[in-house]
Amino acid sequence: MNETPRAGVGRITAAIVAIAAMLPYLTLKVLWLTGSPVGVTDPALMDDSTMYGMNVLTFGMDAVALVLALGFTMRWGMRLPAWLVLLPLWVGTGLLGVIVVTTPLGLLLEGAALFDVGGPIEPWVYVMVYGGFIGQGVGLMAAFVLYARDRWPAVFTTTAEAPYQSLTRPFQRVVAWGSLLVAAVIGGVRFSWAFGGDAGLPPEAAAAMTSAGALQQGIKGLLALAAGVALVALVRANVRRPFWQPLVVAWLGSGSLFGWGLYAMIITATAAPLSGGATGLTDLLELFGMLTGMAMGMCGAFLLAERSAVRHVQPAQQPLEAEDGDGDRQPAYHGHR
Structure with a gap:
């Protein structure tokens, strides 16, 4: 009987980096969903039903990513149906890949002005969110590559x-x-x-x-x-x-x-x-x-x-x-x- 391979140090480390990068964003979303105006200059923004729905959606997306990152470190993650891993990772890496590349380059081009966009959101929120997205993207993609190499090794050899x-x-x-x-x-x-x-x-x-x-x-x-x-x-x-x-x-x-x-x-x-x-x-x-x-x-x-x-x-x-x-x-x- 084939034994499910254990996650290596690299895969576990990458997943931990991704999870750590997700926690500030998830915490902020929980605060906003419970009515806290932290990071918002116009508290009425959080009372908007559309904004509330978007916060629920984005919280859910990051929560799914957190579960997958955790699965990359556990043996049960190797037994998940392929589509349940590949579909959200396909969408997630497509979104995060652009941010991982453009945010650091944007900082080189514009400096701190990149996050000073005005509007009802404080600049530090953008710094925290996009910094978290970069860490999440790098960690999640690295963990996924190592996970895929262990689960579907022939993809990397054919x-x-x-x-x-x-x-x-x-x-x-x-x-x-x-x-x-x-x-x-x-x-x-x-x-x-x-x-x-x-x-x-x-x-x-x-x-x-x-x-x-x-x-x-x-x-x-x-x-x-x-x-x-x-x-x-x-x-x-x-x-x-x-x-x-x-x-x-x-x-x-x-x-x-x-x-x-x-x-x-x-x-x-x-x-x-x-x-x-x-x-x-x-x-x-x-x-x-x-x-x-x-x-x-x-x-x-x-x-x-x-x-x-x-x-x-x-x-x-x-x-x-x-x-x-x-x-x-x-x-x-x-x-x-």
């Missing part, structure tokens, strides 16, 4: 061109190439905004665009385009590279498209108090980003499932979900040693 039978490959090709086309448009628009263009931007958004904001647009555009290219490479299966390399690019890029697009759609639909008042092309871009990210994610799920079925991603001795409870994978005994 090549992208490893042959496998696929009943849905024609469908995957259509989705991958279609996603690349839309991602190229999204990336082009974001690159335009990053380099000073204002086509499609509301006048107030164009006037308020900072160097850090332009940087974020550029990073999001790059992720969108890179995800499309990586997904096509995965589907074509003719790239002589380790499988995990294009997988990571497609994972982060599609997760970013879906996660940030979904967040923007929630903000727009609820008319949240802290929304930037985005309209027109901005909302349309986020909507298509969300849909394209979802299509990429579904295509990737089909691809991983089919590769797993033929034992290129998941070796036979460590199946994706089941355990060797009956000992039917033990070597046969032939009466000699």
Whole structure:
């Protein structure tokens, strides 16, 4: 019988870093949900029903991340259904990956002014929240990589061109190439905004665009385009590279498209108090980003499932979900040693 591997020191350390970075944010959300005005210059903001709902949502998202980080350190975490680990991590790393990259670079460009945005939230809140997001993102992604290496080791040893039978490959090709086309448009628009263009931007958004904001647009555009290219490479299966390399690019890029697009759609639909008042092309871009990210994610799920079925991603001795409870994978005994 295969024994569930214990978490190594690296995985435990990374998970602890992530959990420690989450605690201040979760504490702040609890305070706000219980009526405390800490960090808020306008106490009436916390009485807004939409703001309350957003606080519940973001608290729940971070609570899920905390449970997963804890699972990365425990043996029961290795027995969780794959989708229950991969789906929230896909969205979470897509959101946090952008913050991990753009926040330090934004500080280099703008200094402390990056967090002095005015409005009803104190600047120190942004420092604490985004600092926590960076620690959470780095810790969670590192713990997840080490977790995935132990649970699905063949992902890190097989090549992208490893042959496998696929009943849905024609469908995957259509989705991958279609996603690349839309991602190229999204990336082009974001690159335009990053380099000073204002086509499609509301006048107030164009006037308020900072160097850090332009940087974020550029990073999001790059992720969108890179995800499309990586997904096509995965589907074509003719790239002589380790499988995990294009997988990571497609994972982060599609997760970013879906996660940030979904967040923007929630903000727009609820008319949240802290929304930037985005309209027109901005909302349309986020909507298509969300849909394209979802299509990429579904295509990737089909691809991983089919590769797993033929034992290129998941070796036979460590199946994706089941355990060797009956000992039917033990070597046969032939009466000699």
